[in-house]
Amino acid sequence: MIVIETHIVPTQKIPIRIQEYLVEVFKTIPTKSGIKKAIKKELIFVDGSATTTAKMIVGGEEITLYQSEENKSLKRLNLKLEVLFEDDYLAIINKPAGILVSGNKFKTIANGIAQNLKPSLQIDTCKPKPVHRLDYPTTGLLLIGKTKSAILFLNKLFENKEIQKEYIAVTIGKMNPLGIIEIPVDEKESVSHFEVLKTVNSKRFEFLNLVKLTPKTGRRHQLRKHLSAIGNPILGDKEYGFENLILNGKGLYLHAARLNFLHPITKEEMDINKEVPNKFRKIFSE
Numbered sequence: 001m002i003v004i005e006t007h008i009v010p011t012q013k014i015p016i017r018i019q020e021y022l023v024e025v026f027k028t029i030p031t032k033s034g035i036k037k038a039i040k041k042e043l044i045f046v047d048g049s050a051t052t053t054a055k056m057i058v059g060g061e062e063i064t065l066y067q068s069e070e071n072k073s074l075k076r077l078n079l080k081l082e083v084l085f086e087d088d089y090l091a092i093i094n095k096p097a098g099i100l101v102s103g104n105k106f107k108t109i110a111n112g113i114a115q116n117l118k119p120s121l122q123i124d125t126c127k128p129k130p131v132h133r134l135d136y137p138t139t140g141l142l143l144i145g146k147t148k149s150a151i152l153f154l155n156k157l158f159e160n161k162e163i164q165k166e167y168i169a170v171t172i173g174k175m176n177p178l179g180i181i182e183i184p185v186d187e188k189e190s191v192s193h194f195e196v197l198k199t200v201n202s203k204r205f206e207f208l209n210l211v212k213l214t215p216k217t218g219r220r221h222q223l224r225k226h227l228s229a230i231g232n233p234i235l236g237d238k239e240y241g242f243e244n245l246i247l248n249g250k251g252l253y254l255h256a257a258r259l260n261f262l263h264p265i266t267k268e269e270m271d272i273n274k275e276v277p278n279k280f281r282k283i284f285s286e
Helices: 032-040 148-159 222-229 278-284
Strands: 003-008 044-046 062-066 082-086 090-095 125-130 139-147 164-172 178-181 192-202 206-215 254-262 269-273
Touching (some): 164 222, 164 278, 206 222, 206 278
Parallel strands (some): 139 254
Antiparallel strands (some): 090 139, 164 254, 254 269
8 A cells, every 4th residue: 555644643632532633634534524434444554553433542653544455556656866864763855846745646755755765773663754845846955754753853843943944046026135024824924034145137037036035934835925925926936926927847946955953862953955956056157
């Protein structure tokens, strides 16, 4: 069977029945009735074993949702990924453009990551799991957990905003050198800082800017929405760009360039950088 999604349960104050807990946890099965059907078909496993609707969840469990046996013809995903850091607890990879991090598609980072990493020798080893998301067209640094405890700790770091992320984007139009964008996203508080690193003239777009972005909140598509809202959409953004300024065929010019955090197990400072793809440099080369 092929893994669709995995989830590490945070500590629960009160034990809860599995079909109640899983409502809206898995994107591919958001309803209680769907969860019950998947359990009966033995597509939901807890800590490596098929579960039942009577299972009580207390925290620390690894819950895995598998694909139906109807798709036996699907082969193992052969996906070569660049690994920038790896130890027994976590890894950091360079996500290519044009691939989902996870979901109900066969070709995802979640389905292809295990073959790129060494198995963890820790007692709570589990299937490697991305602990945050990057959009389908976005490139750059993606953090992977390799043990149950590491995944729980990393999730907590994200919740407490103790992981600093920096992105590099190419934006369209004239911009202030520095700025803070505080426009709600999905009616939730959202804050993004930006700094223009370089600007060049463009016949079609007037100005193109190389911009460092530091999100202080983590809303879906936050940076793309924020830049579009101030009139400086990201180059190649077909969803939030302006109709007469869409660049086709080159993809989205948004790159997750830096991660900084304390390793949840060793407590060492992790400061990992990945340079932008060549298509960025070509625009700003002198």
